[in-house]
Amino acid sequence: MTGTAAASTAAASTAAVPVQVRIGDVDVACGPGETVLLSALRAGWDLPYECASGGCGSCKAVLTGGEVRSLWPDAPGLSDRDRRKGDRVLACQSVPAEGCALRLPGTAGPQRAASGPGARPVPxxxxxxxxxxxxxxxxxxxxxxxxxxxxxxxxxxxxxxxxxxxxxxxxxxxxxxxxxxxxxxxxxxxxxxxxxxxxxxxxxxxxxxxxxxxxxxxGRAHVQSQADRPVVCVGGGSGLGPVLAVAERCLTEAPSRPVRLYYGARTDADVVLAARLRRLRSRGARVDVVTDVPPSAAAAGRLAPLAVRAGRVVDAVDADHPGPADLTGHDVYLAGPTPMVDALLASLVRTGRVGADRTFFDRFL
Ligand SMILES: Cc1cc2nc3c(=O)[nH]c(=O)nc-3n(C[C@H](O)[C@H](O)[C@H](O)COP(=O)(O)OP(=O)(O)OC[C@H]3O[C@@H](n4cnc5c(N)ncnc54)[C@H](O)[C@@H]3O)c2cc1C
Ligand code: FES
Structure with missing residues (x-):
């Protein structure tokens, strides 16, 4: 039976035993209540995805048989056009029923995920x-x-x-x-x-x-263990968390690796994890705190010796790397609000200043 995402059934949600899902030419066992994305990754297959949350659309698939239940039927990862087609689903939101089959547009199916040292852990x-x-x-x-x-x-x-x-x-x-x-x-x-x-x-x-x-x-925006490349990390708001972990990891792997971290906050009162930023600086990284609102004199003292300046973090990265080749050879990590990440992608990647294959980002959709 060929069904649609709209024709989702309660039966799919209540399955108590693993169900078999065919993705292209590959069969994957989905545990009770598990999404297609989780099951495929756990079985060692690499599906395209970014947010795992229904927001970005990069895990879009075509339902060619059977039925799925969507965890978030209105997820913005599917456009109105997708919904009109009736057979488009998001692998990260789809809990399948027995006998369900999917096709990944543009590919025969999922690829085997890399294994060995540095490979992504299985979720x-x-x-x-x-x-x-x-x-x-x-x-x-x-x-x-x-x-x-x-x-x-x-x-x-x-x-x-x-x-x-x-x-x-x-x-x-x-x-x-x-x-x-x-x-x-x-x-x-x-x-x-x-x-x-x-x-x-x-x-x-x-x-x-x-x-x-x-x-x-x-997540794919994880640290890349190529110790010879300089690194630029940019985190906005709570996006500081993952890029700080990446910067620390880079220095743990190679203490002399050039690492620069930009942290965008709204005001100096919003700056968090200052002790860890100071420690990162003392390990040799360059740390720039950029606040939308000019920092107070007291804040400059409170956060010292961190450099704090006013402006948009996107402009700070541009101002510090004005030459078209200034970031050539760098690895770039971005995390935080979607407008910040998109502005940096437009300024760095679409202009060819940083390779798309060396830019790793998470938009907090
Ligand atoms: C890869 C990634 C990493 C992130 N890391 C962080 C982090 O480290 N720290 C942090 O503070 N935030 C992070 N976020 C953002 C976080 O996931 C939440 O969006 C944020 O905390 C607001 O959630 P809320 O439920 O409080 O707000 P709400 O306003 O209730 O929901 C916010 C978002 O949830 C999504 N949403 C709405 N309904 C549903 C639904 N039914 N099912 C699934 N999603 C739905 C929408 O995208 C909406 O914008 C990250 C987001 C992504 C995609
Ligand atoms: S990975 Fe499924 S919508 Fe983003």
Missing amino acids: GRRPARIGAVLQLSADTVLVTVVPDRPVAYLAGQFVLLELPDGTRRAYSMSREPADAPAGDDRLELVVRRVPGGRASSWLAGATAGDPLVVEGPY
Whole structure:
């Protein structure tokens, strides 16, 4: 039977045993309630994706047989045109029913994921609990999550947190994995509370022991272990978390590797993790804090010896690298609000100043 995403069924959601999904020429077993994306990645197949959250559309697939249930039927990753076609689905939002088949547009199917040292860890789902919530600024908290089994991840990756009410959102690990003492499997996440936001408000108000589910790790914007290339990291707001982990990891792997980190915040009062930024600087990295609002004299003293300047972080990166070849040979990591990441991609990648294959980014959609 050929069905559509719109014809999703409750049967798909209640399946208690793994169901077989055919993706191109590949058969994948999907665990109960698991998405096609998670199941394929876990089986060692590399599907195209970016946000794993329904926002970007990069995991779009064509449903050629069977039925799926969408976790987020209105996800913006599908356009109105996609919905009119009736057979377009998002692998990251699709929980399949038995006998479902998908095609990835433009490919025969998924590719085998790389294995061996530096390969992406395989994602999974685990029960977890909140360890602690630490206030970092007026609207930003450091959330510690304790999974029931360790989550191996690479600096720069993220997890999906599933709250008790079923809300699923992406949050990036802010700790460089090697910084965790042996036996300390906690995940540290920098979370900015969005006014009225379901997940960020719940996390900001959570208390130790509150249950949740961790799914992951996900993400391609992880540290690339090529120690000879200089690195530029740019994080906006809570996007500081993953790029700080990447910068720390780069210096752990190669202490003399040139690393420069830009951190965009709205005001100096919004600057978080200053102690870690200072430590990064003392390890040889260049750290630039850029605030939308000019910093106060008191803030300059409070954050010293970090360099703080006013403006847009995008303009600061441009001003510091005015020549067309100034960033040639660099690896660039970007994380934070979509407008910031898109502005940097337009200024650096579309102009050919940095190779698209050497730019790694997460838009906090
Ligand atoms: C790869 C990635 C990494 C991220 N890392 C961080 C981080 O480290 N720190 C941080 O503070 N934020 C991060 N975010 C943003 C975070 O995932 C949330 O969007 C943010 O916290 C606001 O969520 P909220 O529930 O509080 O707000 P809400 O306003 O309730 O929801 C915000 C977003 O959730 C999405 N959404 C809405 N409905 C649904 C649904 N039914 N199912 C799934 N998604 C839905 C929409 O994209 C919406 O913009 C990241 C986002 C992505 C994609
Ligand atoms: S990866 Fe599925 S919509 Fe972004």
